[in-house]
Amino acid sequence: MTERSTQHTTFVIERSYAAAPARVFGAWAEPAAKARWFNGPGEWLIEGYELDFRVGGREHLRTGPVGGAAHTYDCRYYDIVSGERIVYCYDMFVGETRISVSLATVEFAAAGSGTRMTFTEQAVFLDGYDDAGRRERGTAELLDKLEVAL
Numbered sequence: 001m002t003e004r005s006t007q008h009t010t011f012v013i014e015r016s017y018a019a020a021p022a023r024v025f026g027a028w029a030e031p032a033a034k035a036r037w038f039n040g041p042g043e044w045l046i047e048g049y050e051l052d053f054r055v056g057g058r059e060h061l062r063t064g065p066v067g068g069a070a071h072t073y074d075c076r077y078y079d080i081v082s083g084e085r086i087v088y089c090y091d092m093f094v095g096e097t098r099i100s101v102s103l104a105t106v107e108f109a110a111a112g113s114g115t116r117m118t119f120t121e122q123a124v125f126l127d128g129y130d131d132a133g134r135r136e137r138g139t140a141e142l143l144d145k146l147e148v149a150l
Helices: 021-029 031-037 134-149
Strands: 006-017 045-051 058-064 071-081 085-094 097-111 114-126
Touching: 006 134, 021 031, 021 085, 021 097, 021 114, 021 134, 031 045, 031 134, 114 134
Parallel strands: none
Antiparallel strands: 006 114, 045 058, 058 071, 071 085, 085 097, 097 114
16 A cells, blocks of 8 residues: 655746746747757657647646656646736656646746746645655756747
């Protein structure tokens, strides 16, 4: 029998980008633009990616290391204010095992000629999955990729 447990965490990452808020927001909203930066480490295979960016829409990414278990991101969008805010929830799976459920909020604000973006995530890790800060580090790496993609 699996021992059931929960581990909660919240983290905030703030970034400044040398691009207008509409452009940074578009990098989250447009499927081709998001696919350029929202993916796993370079050596991982992408088995499928879909983005339906609208309130009630879904996003799904299945990726993973060669020969390893698939990592699946399954998201639903709850609030979108164009150029200002995105709120979504997502499940993460390794293989068939759900390892976490998260609520994420992304806020965009003009800062001079660029954008100040604030990413906040509230996560619960399930049934002994020990994250040890990997989610925050992984998210920071994705936001680095976003900067390059802009």
